[in-house]
Amino acid sequence: MSEKINIKLKINGVFVTLEVLAHQNLLRALRDNYYWDVKCGCEVGECGTCTVLLDGQAVKSCTVLAAACDGHEIWTDKGLGLSTKLTARIQDAFVECGSVQCGFCTPGMVVAATDYLKNGGKPDRTAIREAISGNLCRCTGYVKIVDAIYKVAKDIEEGLL
Amino acid sequence: MMQKRNLKLVGNAVPRHDAAAKAKGEQLYSDDWTMPNMLYAKVLRSAYPAAILRGVNTKKAKALPGVHAVLTADDVPLNEDITKFGQMRDVGGGFEGLYKVLARGKIRSKSEAIALVAAETEEIAEEALKLIEVDYEVTEGVFDPREALLPGAYVVSSEDSSNEIMRTQVQCGDIEEAFKRCDVIIEDDYQTTPHEHAYIETEGGMGWLDENGVITLRVGVQVLEHYRTVAKIMGLPHTKVRNIGVPMGGGFGGKEDITVETYLALLIAATRRPVKMVWTREESMETHAKRHPEYLHYKTGATKDGKILAQEISIVMDGGSYTYLTPWVQMYSTYGAVGPYNVPNVHVQSVSAFTNNTFSSANRGFGGPQVNFACERQMDRIADALGIDRVELRRRNLMHNGDRLPTGFIPQGHIGVSEIMDKVEAELNKTKKPDRLPDGRKIGRAIAVGHMVYGRLTFMHDSSRVSIRIELDGSVTVRAGVPDLGGGQASVICQIVAEELGLDMEDVHAYIMDTHLTPLCGTTTATRQLYMSGNATLKATAIMKERLLPVASKLLGYPSENLAFGDHSIYLVNNPAIRIPFVTVVGHLSNDGGELETIAQFNAPFTEVPDLSDIKGQLNPDLTYTCHGVEVAVDEETGMYEILRLIAAVDAGKMINKNSCEGQMEGGCLYNAWWPTHEDLQWRNGITKANNFSTYYIPTAADMPDVETIIMESGGGLGPYGAKGVGEPSDNSIAPAVVNAIRDAIGTDMNLNKMPITPEKILAAIKARDSK
Numbered sequence: 063m064s065e066k067i068n069i070k071l072k073i074n075g076v077f078v079t080l081e082v083l084a085h086q087n088l089l090r091a092l093r094d095n096y097y098w099d100v101k102c103g104c105e106v107g108e109c110g111t112c113t114v115l116l117d118g119q120a121v122k123s124c125t126v127l128a129a130a131c132d133g134h135e136i137w138t139d140k141g142l143g144l145s146t147k148l149t150a151r152i153q154d155a156f157v158e159c160g161s162v163q164c165g166f167c168t169p170g171m172v173v174a175a176t177d178y179l180k181n182g183g184k185p186d187r188t189a190i191r192e193a194i195s196g197n198l199c200r201c202t203g204y205v206k207i208v209d210a211i212y213k214v215a216k217d218i219e220e221g222l223l
Numbered sequence: 224m225m226q227k228r229n230l231k232l233v234g235n236a237v238p239r240h241d242a243a244a245k246a247k248g249e250q251l252y253s254d255d256w257t258m259p260n261m262l263y264a265k266v267l268r269s270a271y272p273a274a275i276l277r278g279v280n281t282k283k284a285k286a287l288p289g290v291h292a293v294l295t296a297d298d299v300p301l302n303e304d305i306t307k308f309g310q311m312r313d314v315g316g317g318f319e320g321l322y323k324v325l326a327r328g329k330i331r332s333k334s335e336a337i338a339l340v341a342a343e344t345e346e347i348a349e350e351a352l353k354l355i356e357v358d359y360e361v362t363e364g365v366f367d368p369r370e371a372l373l374p375g376a377y378v379v380s381s382e383d384s385s386n387e388i389m390r391t392q393v394q395c396g397d398i399e400e401a402f403k404r405c406d407v408i409i410e411d412d413y414q415t416t417p418h419e420h421a422y423i424e425t426e427g428g429m430g431w432l433d434e435n436g437v438i439t440l441r442v443g444v445q446v447l448e449h450y451r452t453v454a455k456i457m458g459l460p461h462t463k464v465r466n467i468g469v470p471m472g473g474g475f476g477g478k479e480d481i482t483v484e485t486y487l488a489l490l491i492a493a494t495r496r497p498v499k500m501v502w503t504r505e506e507s508m509e510t511h512a513k514r515h516p517e518y519l520h521y522k523t524g525a526t527k528d529g530k531i532l533a534q535e536i537s538i539v540m541d542g543g544s545y546t547y548l549t550p551w552v553q554m555y556s557t558y559g560a561v562g563p564y565n566v567p568n569v570h571v572q573s574v575s576a577f578t579n580n581t582f583s584s585a586n587r588g589f590g591g592p593q594v595n596f597a598c599e600r601q602m603d604r605i606a607d608a609l610g611i612d613r614v615e616l617r618r619r620n621l622m623h624n625g626d627r628l629p630t631g632f633i634p635q636g637h638i639g640v641s642e643i644m645d646k647v648e649a650e651l652n653k654t655k656k657p658d659r660l661p662d663g664r665k666i667g668r669a670i671a672v673g674h675m676v677y678g679r680l681t682f683m684h685d686s687s688r689v690s691i692r693i694e695l696d697g698s699v700t701v702r703a704g705v706p707d708l709g710g711g712q713a714s715v716i717c718q719i720v721a722e723e724l725g726l727d728m729e730d731v732h733a734y735i736m737d738t739h740l741t742p743l744c745g746t747t748t749a750t751r752q753l754y755m756s757g758n759a760t761l762k763a764t765a766i767m768k769e770r771l772l773p774v775a776s777k778l779l780g781y782p783s784e785n786l787a788f789g790d791h792s793i794y795l796v797n798n799p800a801i802r803i804p805f806v807t808v809v810g811h812l813s814n815d816g817g818e819l820e821t822i823a824q825f826n827a828p829f830t831e832v833p834d835l836s837d838i839k840g841q842l843n844p845d846l847t848y849t850c851h852g853v854e855v856a857v858d859e860e861t862g863m864y865e866i867l868r869l870i871a872a873v874d875a876g877k878m879i880n881k882n883s884c885e886g887q888m889e890g891g892c893l894y895n896a897w898w899p900t901h902e903d904l905q906w907r908n909g910i911t912k913a914n915n916f917s918t919y920y921i922p923t924a925a926d927m928p929d930v931e932t933i934i935m936e937s938g939g940g941l942g943p944y945g946a947k948g949v950g951e952p953s954d955n956s957i958a959p960a961v962v963n964a965i966r967d968a969i970g971t972d973m974n975l976n977k978m979p980i981t982p983e984k985i986l987a988a989i990k991a992r993d994s995k
Contacts, residue, residue, distance in 0.1 A: 198921060201886070
């Protein structure tokens with residue numbers, strides 16, 4: 063069986079030490095430690111539901127080796143929502159706009175939207191669609207997800223956030 | 224007509240009760256539950272699509288340290304049963320097929336489960352699978368239902384003597400005589416591919432043995448009532464199996480068949496420990512049911528003034544390895560094959576067959592999209608042959624109120640298909656269609672219509688129960704066994720309770736889908752929850768109102784019939800200033816010993832099992848009508864196309880939740896938009912070659928335009944407030960609209976009738992057109 067190692071990292075603002083398998087991906091390491099808001103949809107980097115911020119950049123956590131995250135910083139949908147105004151606003155917009163159906167892609171979508179907006183993403187539906195094109199959704203047809211991100215982008219543009 | 228009422232919540236874009244938890248990452252799904260001492264389980268699937276199972280040796284697997292159970296068919300108390308889907312009666316008549324838990328005798332497909340393993344870790348369980356020795360006698364197999372029906376064909380099952388699952392027909396008028404009077408006859412073959420649900424959450428769940436000896440599961444399923452089958456398989460009373468259901472990360476029909484429940488129960492009983500099983504993406508796509516591939520032959524005859532006189536249709540359905548829902552789906556295909564048109568002379572024959580492919584069962588639309596594709600392709604071709612505008616041809620033949628379906632049944636709900644088609648036509652053609660884009664791509668437009676039932680087959684005698692309890696502080700708990708797969712099935716129930724009792728959404732708490740604690744609502748399938756459980760909810764609130772009103776009447780001094788519920792009060796309709804707080808009335812009712820809790824049941828119309836040799840009369844409660852308009856751009860150099868506009872219209876009867884209703888229309892549109900062209904599972908002799916999202920392409924946000932939804936509210940549905948169901952109808956009529964738009968762009972029908980309609984085929988059609 064595989065070797066276990068300890069990694070130190072900062073998750074959602076808290077320093078933690080996780081015991082992970084040497085070959086394990088970050089998604090599994092997070093879920094094994096009860097970060098249930100990081101969902102598993104395909105485990106090969108195709109669906110995007112496991113998207114988290116790694117050192118401030120959106121990544122599909124199933125494509126990142128957990129051991130390689132030693133000394134790095136991770137933020138998930140839940141942590142971001144509790145700590146940052148931007149993500150909390152995106153989450154609220156998802157609720158208001160009816161962007162949530164089954165909700166399984168939602169945490170990854172919110173992280174992808176956070177990444178887009180904190181990097182100066184504009185209220186531009188085509189650009190928003192491009193920005194979330196790594197995150198699959200089978201329920202919504204994406205319209206109301208784009209609505210929500212557009213709404214927050216507009217708020218930012220108008221200095222409301 | 225419905226009485227006009229001022230509705231406060233119903234019809235609005237009310238946030239769903241569970242949306243915030245889902246957005247904030249707090250919603251737990253089937254894979255998000257764990258327990259101390261929990262084991263991990265895996266399934267050994269067949270290595271071959273067709274074989275005879277000679278033996279299974281589990282000795283080495285069992286000896287692997289960390290392995291706690293390895294089970295085969297011999298370990299299952301009742302390995303063979305019939306498939307049930309929550310129906311409260313035994314339907315019989317060939318509708319309930321074999322449910323085999325673990326392989327025995329002939330192996331019918333690669334998805335067949337041979338053995339189950341439970342181990343300390345997932346890795347050990349996977350290792351154990353490799354140590355199980357299976358002795359197969361590999362056989363030839365049959366992979367095309369047309370071949371499976373030929374005399375002498377390889378027989379898929381060891382339990383049946385032929386591959387035929389069901390044969391049935393619908394007829395009316397005199398087809399032979401009618402064709403003689405037709406000026407144009409279009410006759411052709413169509414073919415549809417298996418379709419993958421592609422929910423982002425794969426199948427999974429966990430369970431444990433509780434202190435009362437109850438096998439307790441936490442599994443997200445569309446059919447909670449499978450707990451009865453699990454109990455039967457285990458040799459236990461129904462009371463000893465409980466599923467505390469979990470919201471699903473999408474279902475679309477794919478979680479209608481039993482998934483992990485029986486496997487978990489067997490392993491929990493064998494190990495007396497909590498067990499978890501979650502399927503990988505590849506396992507999910509190779510294993511769960513698909514939309515039936517259909518081979519359709521259509522012969523349509525019309526007069527020169529555009530009246531369709533006759534439709535002769537034959538359908539061969541690929542049922543795959545086991546029966547599951549095939550007969551039910553077949554009813555929908557057979558019954559819906561002529562579309563929402565008034566056709567006086569009809570003959571539809573259908574047959575379904577076993578093959579060694581992955582089994583076919585429910586997939587959003589349930590037999591509707593296949594026939595809708597062929598039927599709407601035919602309509603455009605008839606129009607072109609007659610030189611009549613394609614929308615106009617439809618207009619001359621569409622059903623209206625009072626018209627009969629081919630079985631003779633007159634739908635009771637409003638038939639608004641011509642009204643919504645007019646709206647879509649106006650919207651699509653509000654700008655003149657350009658021939659080409661500046662980049663040279665050809666533009667095509669098309670409109671297609673569809674009809675699809677909501678509510679289950681009436682001979683299943685469907686029912687739903689909902690319970691409400693008013694708390695002493697005036698808040699309300701709704702208990703409903705309604706599996707929520709993401710369509711907002713539970714949230715609309717809360718909305719109805721809040722509306723009827725004059726409360727806010729926040730005042731209503733939903734406790735859903737627990738087989739021991741919630742009344743059974745029946746399946747989240749057949750676009751039935753709003754219709755069935757919505758009506759049961761209305762009945763329950765009516766009972767509570769009848770108890771509360773006399774109390775309020777006494778306190779206010781006005782007759783009950785002059786009082787209404789609103790703003791957390793009961794008030795005088797003519798003078799709303801005269802009011803009493805809801806909570807005060809609740810307090811008085813409680814003081815007087817009144818009942819604060821009730822349960823109500825709604826029954827759908829009941830019919831008997833039809834004569835399959837000549838189906839007549841009512842099969843479903845009612846239908847929902849849709850229309851889709853599409854504009855595409857086709858690159859004639861590559862055969863690639865892009866969807867530029869998607870217009871989705873429905874007569875929803877009455878929208879209960881505006882966001883949820885639009886969300887169904889938008890999502891349904893994308894669900895089937897790429898089915899004819901991109902979503903190809905690449906089945907090759909029983910092997911699913913496209914088994915993940917890098918090979919099976921579902922649309923991303925960048926692939927699609929915004930969906931323009933048009934929702935008509937005729938009030939003519941059988942659901943609460945005159946609502947119709949939209950969940951499944953929303954994906955009907957989009958696929959033919961896409962393909963007909965491609966046809967409109969390239970000006971040839973070649974290669975457009977048999978899915979998958981790949982860019983290569985479109986390009987070949989363009990080249991053939993140009994070489995003429």
